Amino acid sequence: MKLLILLLMSVIPLNVYCQHSLSGKISLEGQTEPAFGASVYIQELKTGTTADTSGNYYIGSVPSGTYTIKISYIAHPTVTERNVRITQNLKKDFTLKSGENALNEVVVTGTMKEVSKLDSPVPVDIITAKFIYKNPVSSIFEGLSYVNGVRPQLNCSVCNTGDIHMNGLEGPYTMVLIDGMPMVSGLSTVYGLSGIPNSLIDRVEIVKGPASTLYGSEAVGGLINIITKNPSKAPVFAADVFSTSWLDYNVDLGVKLTPSSKVSSLIGVNYFNYQNPVDHNNDGFTDLTLQNRISIFNKWSFSLPDNKLATIAARYFYEDRWGGQMNWNKSYRGGDEVYGESIYTKRYEVLGSYQLPVQEKVTLQYSFSSHHQNSVYGNVPYMADQKIVFAQLLWDKEVGKHNLLFGAPFRYTFYNDNTPATSRPDGDDHADQTYLPGVFVQDEIKLGDHVLLLGARYDYNSRHGSIFTPRMAYKYKFNQTDVIRLNIGRGFRIVNLFTEDHAALTGSRDVIIKEALNPEQSWNANINFVKKIVTGNSFIGFDASVFYTYFTNRILPDYDTNPNQIIYDNLDGYAVSKGVSLNLDFNFPFPLKIIAGGTYMENYQNENGVKFRPVLTEKFTGIWSVSYELAKSGISFDYTGNIYGPMRLPILSEDDPRAANSPVWSLQNIQMTKKFQNGLEIYGGIKNLLNFTPPSNSIARSFDPFDKDVSFGSDGQVIATPGNPQRLTFDPSYVFAPNQGLRGFLGMRYTFR
The missing domain is CATH 2.60.40.10 (Immunoglobulins)
Incomplete structure (x- = not known):
C-alpha cells in the first residue's frame, strides 16, 4: 500500500x-x-x-x-x-491610485464644491477623456451621444448645426459650462459647441434636472460642465490624429509648459477639416456640411502662498462651414441661383479664477466671451454679435455641521442681429442688453449618514424683474453599498429665440411672435438610487432615477398651425417632462467591462385641454459600451452604441409624404486599439455598423430651394398645383439623424509624460 x-x-x-x-x-x-x-x-x-x-x-x-x-x-x-x-x-x-485617465471621484458641478461623487447630495454623471476615446470623435458634441439620457440633436439637414437634448428637453434647456462658467450659451449653443477641442478636456460632469439656484438662467433641464485639464497634471505632450473614409481629418495637440515650480501652462489646438462634398441619398444636397475649423486654447495655473490657486485661460475659435446644393460655391453666397448655407464664426473667450489673499476661502470667478456670426441661408442673411461678461464671488465657510456657500454673481449679455429679435416698432435696429445681478446661499448639513442641502437664489433681470429659485437635496447612505438621493428645485429661463432655433433663420418660414414673452419657469423633482452588487467574483453598479419636471410659461415653436410660419407664444397651459433612467456598470475579474443605460420618458404639452407631444422628442434612449483588453499583446476592443425611440417630426401638412414619426434607429461602432509601451496608440474601426441614414426625402422640395415654383393663396397657404400636388415648400428642418452611413476610421494617439 x-x-x-x-x-x-x-x-x-x-x-x-x-x-x-x-x-x-x-x-x-x-x-x-x-x-x-x-x-x-x-x-x-x-x-x-x-x-x-x-x-x-x-x-x-x-x-x-x-x-x-x-x-x-x-x-x-x-x-x-x-x-x-x-x-x-x-x-x-x-x-x-487615481490615474490621469481614471474616472475622478471628485465632482464640483452639483454643489460648486469639491466632493466625492458618492458623497454628493446631487447625482452627477462623469465622462472622461478615456470614455471619449472608445469611439473617437472630432468634438465633445458628438461624444455625448453615448451618455444615457443625452442626445446631440441636429437642427438642420443642410448646415448640420445642433444642440444638446437632455431627458427629451430641447437644447436651450441645457446649460453648457466650461470650468463652471457660462461660456457656451445663447448664440454659441447653436454654433460654438462643436469647437471645444478634446485635447483640453479632463472630464465632463453632467447634472440632470434644474440647477438654476447655483447657475441661473438656462440651467432648467440640466447642465453640462466641461472641466479642462489642470496644466500641472497634464502630460508634457499629447497628440491625437484620425481620419475616416469620408476624408475628414481631425488633429488634437496638447503641450505643457512649466516656466517655474509654481507656474504651469497648457496649450491645446484642435483642427478639423472636411472638404469632400458627397450626395449618397441623391437629393442634390451635401450629405455632410463641409467644414474648416480651428480652436486654440491656452490655460495657466499659478500656485499662490498659503496653498491658494489662480488660473486663467483663453480660447480662440474660427469656423467656416457650408452645406447646400452640390454645385454651390462662394460666388453664389447670398444669391437665389444656387442654394447654400454658409456660416462664418469667430469666437473669443477668457475665463479664470482667483483665490483672494484673505484668511477665509473666497474665490473670484470671471469670464468674457465674444461671438460673431456671419451667415447666409440661401438668400437670407443672418448677422449677429453676442458678448457675455460674467463675474462671481464665492465664499466657502464651514461652521460645525454646516458647510455654507455664499455667492454674488453678475452677468451682462449684449446681443444684436439683423432679424426681428432686435427690431423696434420704429424700424431701427436696437441691440438687446440684459443685466442679471443676483445672490445665492447654499447650506449643506451633514448628520452622520444623512446629508441635507438647502439653497436659494435671487436674481434681478433688467427686462423681467425679480426671479426667485429655491432648491433642496437630501442624501441618505444606508450602508457601504446603498445610497438614495432626493432633489427638488425650481428653474427659470430667459428666452432668446433667434439664438436658439435654427429653423427661424433659414428663411423657409416666417417668424411670428404673438406677445411679449415671459420667462419660463419649472419645478423639478427626482429620486436617485445607487446600489453596488457583488455576485460571485463580479461587481455590478446600479444607478436608477425617476424624474418629473413641470413647466409654466413654456415657449416652444409652433410648426403645425401654419406650415409657412413658426409661431412663438407662451404656452396657455403647462408642459411636463417625466421618466425613468437606469445605468449599469459591470466590472468582471477578467478584462471585460460593460456600461449600459436606458431612459424612458414622456414629454407633452397641455394647452386649452389638448395634450400633445413636442416635435423631435424621443420616447426612449439606450446606450452601451463593451470593452475587452488583451493585456499581454496591448490590444483592446471597444463596441459602443446607442438606440433611440420614435419621435414626432415636423411635417408640413397632412399631405406631406414624409413619415410623421421617426423609426427606432441606432448608431453602433467598433474599434480596435494597439498600445505600445512608449506611449503610442494606433486605433481603427468602423462607425455606424448598421449603415443607418434618415430618409432620402428628408429635405422637402430639395429641387426648388427658393420656392420659385410654389404658389401661395391670399391667406399665405400653399396652393396645390400639378407641379406641387402635396402643397410643400422647401424645408430642411425635418432631421433626426446624421446622413453619414457606414465608414471606416484610422488614427494614432501619442502621449509623452
Whole structure:
C-alpha cells in the first residue's frame, strides 16, 4: 500500500496537492472607505474574486507558482503586478491610485464644491477623456451621444448645426459650462459647441434636472460642465490624429509648459477639416456640411502662498462651414441661383479664477466671451454679435455641521442681429442688453449618514424683474453599498429665440411672435438610487432615477398651425417632462467591462385641454459600451452604441409624404486599439455598423430651394398645383439623424509624460 501511494505521488504534479491561498485588503489612496467590489484576478489560473464591504479579499486553492495579479476597480485604472511568487499562504495588500485617465471621484458641478461623487447630495454623471476615446470623435458634441439620457440633436439637414437634448428637453434647456462658467450659451449653443477641442478636456460632469439656484438662467433641464485639464497634471505632450473614409481629418495637440515650480501652462489646438462634398441619398444636397475649423486654447495655473490657486485661460475659435446644393460655391453666397448655407464664426473667450489673499476661502470667478456670426441661408442673411461678461464671488465657510456657500454673481449679455429679435416698432435696429445681478446661499448639513442641502437664489433681470429659485437635496447612505438621493428645485429661463432655433433663420418660414414673452419657469423633482452588487467574483453598479419636471410659461415653436410660419407664444397651459433612467456598470475579474443605460420618458404639452407631444422628442434612449483588453499583446476592443425611440417630426401638412414619426434607429461602432509601451496608440474601426441614414426625402422640395415654383393663396397657404400636388415648400428642418452611413476610421494617439 505504501508503495502504491509513493507511486501516485511520483506521477501526480506537486502543485496539485500543494494548494495555498492569496488574501489581503484593497484600499483607495486618500480615502477612508475601502474598495468594496474591487476585482482580484490571477491571470494564469483564470480565477479571481471581489473585495467585500471591508475591502478584504480571499482566493483559495492556489497552486505553488509565479503569477500575474490584476486588480481593477470601477473609477480607477487597473493595477497589474507581475512575478508574484506563491509558495505558501500569502497575505498581500493593494492600494489603488487615481490615474490621469481614471474616472475622478471628485465632482464640483452639483454643489460648486469639491466632493466625492458618492458623497454628493446631487447625482452627477462623469465622462472622461478615456470614455471619449472608445469611439473617437472630432468634438465633445458628438461624444455625448453615448451618455444615457443625452442626445446631440441636429437642427438642420443642410448646415448640420445642433444642440444638446437632455431627458427629451430641447437644447436651450441645457446649460453648457466650461470650468463652471457660462461660456457656451445663447448664440454659441447653436454654433460654438462643436469647437471645444478634446485635447483640453479632463472630464465632463453632467447634472440632470434644474440647477438654476447655483447657475441661473438656462440651467432648467440640466447642465453640462466641461472641466479642462489642470496644466500641472497634464502630460508634457499629447497628440491625437484620425481620419475616416469620408476624408475628414481631425488633429488634437496638447503641450505643457512649466516656466517655474509654481507656474504651469497648457496649450491645446484642435483642427478639423472636411472638404469632400458627397450626395449618397441623391437629393442634390451635401450629405455632410463641409467644414474648416480651428480652436486654440491656452490655460495657466499659478500656485499662490498659503496653498491658494489662480488660473486663467483663453480660447480662440474660427469656423467656416457650408452645406447646400452640390454645385454651390462662394460666388453664389447670398444669391437665389444656387442654394447654400454658409456660416462664418469667430469666437473669443477668457475665463479664470482667483483665490483672494484673505484668511477665509473666497474665490473670484470671471469670464468674457465674444461671438460673431456671419451667415447666409440661401438668400437670407443672418448677422449677429453676442458678448457675455460674467463675474462671481464665492465664499466657502464651514461652521460645525454646516458647510455654507455664499455667492454674488453678475452677468451682462449684449446681443444684436439683423432679424426681428432686435427690431423696434420704429424700424431701427436696437441691440438687446440684459443685466442679471443676483445672490445665492447654499447650506449643506451633514448628520452622520444623512446629508441635507438647502439653497436659494435671487436674481434681478433688467427686462423681467425679480426671479426667485429655491432648491433642496437630501442624501441618505444606508450602508457601504446603498445610497438614495432626493432633489427638488425650481428653474427659470430667459428666452432668446433667434439664438436658439435654427429653423427661424433659414428663411423657409416666417417668424411670428404673438406677445411679449415671459420667462419660463419649472419645478423639478427626482429620486436617485445607487446600489453596488457583488455576485460571485463580479461587481455590478446600479444607478436608477425617476424624474418629473413641470413647466409654466413654456415657449416652444409652433410648426403645425401654419406650415409657412413658426409661431412663438407662451404656452396657455403647462408642459411636463417625466421618466425613468437606469445605468449599469459591470466590472468582471477578467478584462471585460460593460456600461449600459436606458431612459424612458414622456414629454407633452397641455394647452386649452389638448395634450400633445413636442416635435423631435424621443420616447426612449439606450446606450452601451463593451470593452475587452488583451493585456499581454496591448490590444483592446471597444463596441459602443446607442438606440433611440420614435419621435414626432415636423411635417408640413397632412399631405406631406414624409413619415410623421421617426423609426427606432441606432448608431453602433467598433474599434480596435494597439498600445505600445512608449506611449503610442494606433486605433481603427468602423462607425455606424448598421449603415443607418434618415430618409432620402428628408429635405422637402430639395429641387426648388427658393420656392420659385410654389404658389401661395391670399391667406399665405400653399396652393396645390400639378407641379406641387402635396402643397410643400422647401424645408430642411425635418432631421433626426446624421446622413453619414457606414465608414471606416484610422488614427494614432501619442502621449509623452
